Structure formats: C-alpha cells, structure tokens
Amino acid sequence: MRPTALLAPLFLLAYGIARWIDGWDGDRHNGPAWDIGHVAFFIGMALFGLLAVQLRGSVPVRRRGVATAAAVAAVAGVASFLWVIAGDLYGDFPPLAGWLEVTGPALFGLGLLTLLGLLAAAGRVPLWSPLLFLAGYVSISVRLDLLPFAAATILVACLPLALPSREPAPV
Structure with a gap:
C-alpha cells in the first residue's frame, strides 16, 4: 500500500502540472502536454482504485x-474517471452517460473519504488525513485549475498511509 499511497497522488499532481502547462497558449487539447497529462491522470486514477x-x-x-461498500463506490468512481479520460484521449471513444459523469466522481470521493475516515476512527491514520483529502477533493470541484494544489493536498493526506505502520495488519 505504501507505494500506491504516494504514486496515485503524484500522478494526479503530474496531470495537474501538465494541464497547467497545456493551458499556457490559451488552448487546451491536442498537444503533448494534454496527452502526457491524461496518461498520468489515467495511471493515477487506476492507482487510486488499487489504493x-x-x-x-x-x-x-x-x-x-462499510469498508467494502466504500471501496466498491471508490472503484466504481475510478471506472467512470477512466472512461472519461479514455474519451478525452480517443475522440471516437463512446461517451459516458451524463448521470455517470456526475455520480462517478462523487462515488470516488465519498468512497475514499469513508475509507480514510474509518482508518482515522480506528487510529490508523491521523484525523487530518481524511480532512485534507476532503479539502483537496473539494478544491478540484471549485476550480479545475486548482488541480496541482489539490493533488499536493491529497498527497499530504495520503502520507500516513505511505509510512511504515507500527501496528500489526488487521485480521
């Protein structure tokens, strides 16, 4: 879990930076920064599903x-993200139904927030971990240009998951 907890938000950060670079010319899409960013986004989201x-x-x-339901929600949300990202990369990819484009990201955020909350309640991560995840996730909803900030915030939220645990693994 340790590498996944670091790599998922780092790939999200790479996407945010590439998206920012892609917008320098006033136009987003159809360029190397767009493609590199979306590949990083795809990998990052797949890693969030694994996480x-x-x-x-x-x-x-x-x-x-509850953890199983939260993980299923998060993975379903990841699947919707991956579908949309594939559509962004390949123009002839069939679009995701509109209601899934709204529901999927919400399921992803709610699922991961719930899992982090359960771990905080069990004392396995600090309380600030789910709170920072929520702050990072909400900031993306406020403005997509905040992606680098959001990814860095989510990275800090995931740091306790990347550190060696002193507790034995649950049975």
Whole structure:
C-alpha cells in the first residue's frame, strides 16, 4: 500500500502540472502536454482504485462491511474517471452517460473519504488525513485549475498511509 499511497497522488499532481502547462497558449487539447497529462491522470486514477481496495483490507474487521461498500463506490468512481479520460484521449471513444459523469466522481470521493475516515476512527491514520483529502477533493470541484494544489493536498493526506505502520495488519 505504501507505494500506491504516494504514486496515485503524484500522478494526479503530474496531470495537474501538465494541464497547467497545456493551458499556457490559451488552448487546451491536442498537444503533448494534454496527452502526457491524461496518461498520468489515467495511471493515477487506476492507482487510486488499487489504493481503495488496499485500504479496505486495513479497516478493522468490525467495520469491513462499510469498508467494502466504500471501496466498491471508490472503484466504481475510478471506472467512470477512466472512461472519461479514455474519451478525452480517443475522440471516437463512446461517451459516458451524463448521470455517470456526475455520480462517478462523487462515488470516488465519498468512497475514499469513508475509507480514510474509518482508518482515522480506528487510529490508523491521523484525523487530518481524511480532512485534507476532503479539502483537496473539494478544491478540484471549485476550480479545475486548482488541480496541482489539490493533488499536493491529497498527497499530504495520503502520507500516513505511505509510512511504515507500527501496528500489526488487521485480521
């Protein structure tokens, strides 16, 4: 889980920086920064899906049902992100249904926030971890140009997951 907790937000940060660079000329799309950024976004989101599954296994057994639902929500949200990213990269890719474009990102954010909240309640991550994740995620919703800031905030939120744990793994 440690590498995933670092790599997922780092790839999101790479996307945010590439998106920012892509906009320097006043036009986004159809250029190397656009393509590199979207590939980084795709990889980062796939890693967030993996992280959600890994986090589920770190939640105490008594909360595993909620953790499973949260992981399923996060992975479903990741799938919708991946679909949209593929559509951005390949113009002839079929579009995602409009309601899924809205619901998917919400499921992703809610799922990961719930998993981090469960881990905070169990004392496995500090309380600021889910709060920072929420702040980073909400900032993306406020303005997409805040992606580098949001990714850095999410990276800090995930740092406790990347550090070696002194606790034994849950059964």
